[in-house]
């Protein structure tokens with residue numbers, strides 16, 4: 001496992017959802033209830049920024065063509081523009097750990 005620090009939990013509590021840009025990728029980090037979820041920031045359809053989407057429970061709706069992803073496992077709940085979920089790839093998600101007010105993910 002390669003745990004890498006993404007952000008402070010305090011900052012995430014203020015924002016709820018944020019994008020963290022690392023050298024090798026961009027990540028969506030969301031605090032939902034007391035759990036933190038980390039996934040790739042870009043929609044698998046046409047790379048819209050999912051941190052600009054709408055959160056509904058543990059699901060995020062893409063701002064561009066409204067595909068819906070489940071942040072628990074990255075699965076596609078609704079495809080883009082009414083297409084079936086199988087029309088696009090699922091979202092990559094990452095294991096998370098919290099330590100000393102820091103959010104880490106196994107990237």
Ligand code: FES
Nearest residue numbers: 043045046062065
């Ligand atoms: S870019 Fe996300 S649904 Fe099209």
